Amino acid sequence: MLKNNPKDRSKIIVRGARVNNLKNVNVEVPRDKLVVITGLSGSGKSSLAFDAIYAEGNRRYLEGMSSYATQFLDVSAKPDVDKIENLTPTISIDQKSIARSPRSTVGTLTEIYDYLRVLYAKVGVPHCPHCKTPLEKITNSEVLDDMLDSPDKTNIAILAKLNGKDQSLK
Numbered sequence: 001m002l003k004n005n006p007k008d009r010s011k012i013i014v015r016g017a018r019v020n021n022l023k024n025v026n027v028e029v030p031r032d033k034l035v036v037i038t039g040l041s042g043s044g045k046s047s048l049a050f051d052a053i054y055a056e057g058n059r060r061y062l063e064g065m066s067s068y069a070t071q072f073l074d075v076s077a078k079p080d081v082d083k084i085e086n087l088t089p090t091i092s093i094d095q096k097s098i099a100r101s102p103r104s105t106v107g108t109l110t111e112i113y114d115y116l117r118v119l120y121a122k123v124g125v126p127h128c129p130h131c132k133t134p135l136e137k138i139t140n141s142e143v144l145d146d147m148l149d150s151p152d153k154t155n156i157a158i159l160a161k162l163n164g165k166d167q168s169l170k
């Protein structure tokens with residue numbers, strides 16, 4: 001029997017997996033690494049990856065949501081595994097080939113990229129791409145104070161829409 005250090009979260013520990021044709025499989029998968037599962041056809045690669053590890057990570061994640069949210073979600077049954085440790089929410093990309101373009105990435109195929117855009121828009125702090133200064137909103141009177149504090153003969157550009165409409169060149 002392997003002893004596990006409870007603080008060691010460097011690997012996903014699967015004990016007694018009996019999903020589909022798996023016969024009490026014990027395995028440790030390094031975390032935060034690209035891991036490839038290989039083997040003969042029918043040896044249970046997909047059962048281990050999709051039906052045990054992915055299914056359990058997905059189930060735990062969905063179970064943690066509010067009961068209001070879970071009524072709209074299909075929370076799957078617990079897979080037949082004694083225990084899986086150090087699991088975080090999981091994402092699975094289907095084996096079936098989907099229409100892919102040369103510009104597809106893991107981010108776009110999984111739609112993670114769309115969620116990340118929303119996340120960064122909400123919690124991110126925008127910075128000027130040139131001088132890296134954080135951008136912040138200032139009030140009209142702060143703009144005016146800045147202008148009045150400027151030395152004499154400072155050039156100031158005032159940009160505005162005309163007539164409330166964009167003036168497009170014809």
Ligand SMILES: [Zn+2]
Pocket residue numbers: 128129130131132133
């Ligand atoms: Zn700047």
